[in-house]
Amino acid sequence: MSIFAAPLPVLPDVGDLRDRVRALVAATVPGNPAAHRANCWAVADEGFSRAAGAAGLIGMIWPERYGGHARAPLERYVVLEELLAAGAPVAAHWIADRQTGPLLLRHGTEEQKLKLLPAMARGELYACIGMSEPGAGSDLASVRTRAERTKDGWRVNGQKLWTSGAHRAHIMIALVRTDPESTRNAGLSQLLVTMDTPGITVRPVIDLTGAHDFNEVFFDDVLLPHDALIGKEGEGWKQVTAELSLERSGPERYLSSYALFVELMRWAGPEPDAAVAALIGRTAAELWTLRRMSWAVAAKLAGGEDPALEAAMVKDLGNSFEQALPPAVQALAEIDPAGAPELAAVLAQLLMVSPSFSLRGGTREILRGIIARGLGLR
Amino acid sequence: MSDNRDMVVDTAARLFAALGSDYATNIAEVEAAGLTDLLLPADDGGFGGDWGDAAAVLALAGAHAVALPLGEVMLARRLAAAGGLSLNGRLTIAGATQGRLTGDSFTGTLSQVPWGLEADAVLAEADGRLLRLAVADARAARAINPAGEPRDTLVFERAPATSASEAGLFAQGALLRVLQSAGALDAALKLSVDYVNGRQQFGRALAAFQAVQQLLSQFAVEVAAVRAAAAGACEAADAGDAAFEIGAAKLRTNIAIGVGTAAAHQVHGAIGFTQDYSLHPLTRRLWSWRSEFGNDAYWAVRLGHEITAQGADAFWPQVVARTDRLNRRAS
Numbered sequence: 213m214s215i216f217a218a219p220l221p222v223l224p225d226v227g228d229l230r231d232r233v234r235a236l237v238a239a240t241v242p243g244n245p246a247a248h249r250a251n252c253w254a255v256a257d258e259g260f261s262r263a264a265g266a267a268g269l270i271g272m273i274w275p276e277r278y279g280g281h282a283r284a285p286l287e288r289y290v291v292l293e294e295l296l297a298a299g300a301p302v303a304a305h306w307i308a309d310r311q312t313g314p315l316l317l318r319h320g321t322e323e324q325k326l327k328l329l330p331a332m333a334r335g336e337l338y339a340c341i342g343m344s345e346p347g348a349g350s351d352l353a354s355v356r357t358r359a360e361r362t363k364d365g366w367r368v369n370g371q372k373l374w375t376s377g378a379h380r381a382h383i384m385i386a387l388v389r390t391d392p393e394s395t396r397n398a399g400l401s402q403l404l405v406t407m408d409t410p411g412i413t414v415r416p417v418i419d420l421t422g423a424h425d426f427n428e429v430f431f432d433d434v435l436l437p438h439d440a441l442i443g444k445e446g447e448g449w450k451q452v453t454a455e456l457s458l459e460r461s462g463p464e465r466y467l468s469s470y471a472l473f474v475e476l477m478r479w480a481g482p483e484p485d486a487a488v489a490a491l492i493g494r495t496a497a498e499l500w501t502l503r504r505m506s507w508a509v510a511a512k513l514a515g516g517e518d519p520a521l522e523a524a525m526v527k528d529l530g531n532s533f534e535q536a537l538p539p540a541v542q543a544l545a546e547i548d549p550a551g552a553p554e555l556a557a558v559l560a561q562l563l564m565v566s567p568s569f570s571l572r573g574g575t576r577e578i579l580r581g582i583i584a585r586g587l588g589l590r
Numbered sequence: 591m592s593d594n595r596d597m598v599v600d601t602a603a604r605l606f607a608a609l610g611s612d613y614a615t616n617i618a619e620v621e622a623a624g625l626t627d628l629l630l631p632a633d634d635g636g637f638g639g640d641w642g643d644a645a646a647v648l649a650l651a652g653a654h655a656v657a658l659p660l661g662e663v664m665l666a667r668r669l670a671a672a673g674g675l676s677l678n679g680r681l682t683i684a685g686a687t688q689g690r691l692t693g694d695s696f697t698g699t700l701s702q703v704p705w706g707l708e709a710d711a712v713l714a715e716a717d718g719r720l721l722r723l724a725v726a727d728a729r730a731a732r733a734i735n736p737a738g739e740p741r742d743t744l745v746f747e748r749a750p751a752t753s754a755s756e757a758g759l760f761a762q763g764a765l766l767r768v769l770q771s772a773g774a775l776d777a778a779l780k781l782s783v784d785y786v787n788g789r790q791q792f793g794r795a796l797a798a799f800q801a802v803q804q805l806l807s808q809f810a811v812e813v814a815a816v817r818a819a820a821a822g823a824c825e826a827a828d829a830g831d832a833a834f835e836i837g838a839a840k841l842r843t844n845i846a847i848g849v850g851t852a853a854a855h856q857v858h859g860a861i862g863f864t865q866d867y868s869l870h871p872l873t874r875r876l877w878s879w880r881s882e883f884g885n886d887a888y889w890a891v892r893l894g895h896e897i898t899a900q901g902a903d904a905f906w907p908q909v910v911a912r913t914d915r916l917n918r919r920a921s
């Protein structure tokens with residue numbers, strides 16, 4: 213926890229990187245409405261992802277021989293925060309860049325890396341996360357999807373649920389049970405699933421806003437090649453835990469509501485009354501603090517450490533901050549949809565989607581359990 | 591960071607743990623150890639420390655619930671030296687000032703002056719100037735904050751004042767409270783964790799109950815936020831312009847004090863509500879410090895107006911630029 217008191221890690225000179233990202237977003241998605249800028253890492257635009265790939269903003273820290281750009285991790289962090297602050301529609305490539313690519317780099321075969329990573333870095337190949345199942349939510353260790361080793365490869369049967377972007381993803385990293393005798397977190401492995409393999413069915417699950425983001429994915433005697441095993445057989449739990457640190461630690465855990473803050477400031481004008489000014493001041497103070505905390509975690513990850521406890525803290529605090537803002541705006545701003553359409557639209561969007569912030573990527577209660585363990589309470 | 595920070599922190603830790611209850615003895619010991627000269631430049635005979643050094647020492651003072659105006663004296667001596675004002679005698683600073691400076695003469699009221707009656711001179715800001723006033727020239731009255739710490743009122747009528755240009759006394763006072771609070775919150779969290787690990791109910795340690803775990807996790811996250819905010823404000827203060835960062839850090843700290851003190855008392859049950867138990871020296875100070883040098887409304891409205899004056903699209907680039915400036919300095 214003391215990482216938060218440490219001096220700010222020194223950033224390499226990023227030159228005009230921030231300006232380049234801002235210019236790319238302005239040119240590629242001009243006039244992007246605030247409701248689309250909110251929670252933008254759940255908003256997919258394949259055209260934008262290809263443009264980001266062409267600009268060298270995906271796979272930034274991967275080696276060049278895999279299509280990456282061999283940049284410093286904190287340079288990537290700069291790009292992420294700029295994309296999010298600008299509300300860029302990054303969902304299509306987000307998971308590949310954040311966790312699937314790094315996972316393959318670490319555990320994939322040379323052939324898999326050469327085949328998949330360059331297309332990911334171009335913003336053309338997308339990934340989804342196959343962890344949750346109907347019976348395995350917070351209790352992820354109870355996954356039941358089975359993979360059986362046969363002479364032809366891995367035969368997979370079962371079901372994944374809540375799989376974001378499965379309908380556009382080309383690959384999934386699935387957490388499956390490879391040892392039928394095992395229970396809990398032993399006997400689990402990660403498999404690389406190519407989504408067009410016969411026997412896979414993807415069905416939309418429409419969310420409460422009417423949007424199609426997540427899915428259920430059925431595996432019916434799906435045959436995967438032997439080398440679909442990622443990392444080691446039976447080490448799936450360990451690998452997934454490291455993957456979750458990547459999943460939980462990024463700036464998206466506190467910048468999903470940024471569009472609402474911008475529209476609040478715009479609506480407030482230069483001389484708001486004290487109550488509105490106070491909300492803006494308070495939000496700014498919390499955002500500034502979270503940015504610093506998020507940066508500290510990113511720097512640790514960049515140094516090769518796994519700050520799982522600190523990542524859980526930043527995600528928990530970021531989620532609560534982002535969930536408090538919509539009702540606080542609603543409590544203060546009398547909104548006429550005709551008068552301030554941007555504020556009204558982004559507020560409506562975030563009131564509806566923000567409950568998911570403390571569910572996706574690990575619930576508040578699970579994160580606080582991790583923190584409690586770090587405190588020595590369990 | 592100064593090279594001698596570890597040594598200073600060691601000295602402070604030993605000293606704070608051994609302090610008794612007599613104010614005059616305690617302040618003399620802290621002065622003798624040089625802690626009140628921590629922020630004074632070496633050229634002026636001080637330690638030449640930066641805000642990071644002050645943070646380390648004041649967090650310890652906060653954690654030990656040290657009942658001394660250590661930060662106040664530190665800051666007063668630095669500001670006096672920088673403004674060419676006399677360092678003679680024991681200095682303190684005013685938490686609030688009302689009044690006017692006319693030529694070399696001040697008429698007005700200084701309030702929330704920490705240990706004002708025990709000081710020889712007080713620094714305050716009025717009319718764009720940093721003033722040094724002799725306590726002997728004031729009608730002085732004792733007042734105390736909820737922690738029992740003196741926050742005195744000094745009334746001056748055409749009192750002689752020496753002065754220098756304004757130097758951000760109030761904001762730096764707020765930074766002192768942030769740094770002390772960081773230490774006190776940390777200590778209250780540790781006390782709470784230890785307590786729930788030791789106390790048994792229903793045949794188990796309280797720590798085994800998920801409701802208790804979740805509450806203390808939330809507290810720990812608030813402590814982490816205060817640490818981050820304090821570190822950020824110190825770096826900005828060392829870089830020069832910390833107007834935004836100190837305000838943000840004080841506001842963030844005030845919020846954390848609400849969450850943290852409530853959680854600490856809740857998990858302690860009745861024992862934490864007793865005079866004998868060591869929680870209240872921390873929590874009563876935290877409640878007091880939350881009001882001092884700007885409460886939530888003060889900083890929130892002030893920051894809010896500064897931000898909206900720049901326009902909605904300026905906020906993000908400015909937050910980024912303010913950090914990049916620190917990075918450039920560091921590299």
Ligand SMILES: Cc1cc2nc3c(=O)[nH]c(=O)nc-3n(C[C@H](O)[C@H](O)[C@H](O)COP(=O)(O)OP(=O)(O)OC[C@H]3O[C@@H](n4cnc5c(N)ncnc54)[C@H](O)[C@@H]3O)c2cc1C
Nearest residue numbers: 341342343344349350374375376568571572573574575577
């Ligand atoms: C928008 C969105 C996108 C998602 N995308 C993906 C994805 O791409 N891939 C994927 O694999 N999953 C995804 N998920 C699933 C997500 O990881 C799960 O929702 C989450 O892990 C919680 O599981 P659950 O929904 O089954 O809730 P449950 O586990 O049933 O929990 C329900 C409630 O009970 C609480 N609870 C559960 N266990 C405990 C306990 N031991 N102590 C205290 N409280 C407890 C939880 O905190 C929660 O509040 C997504 C979810 C959302 C909302």
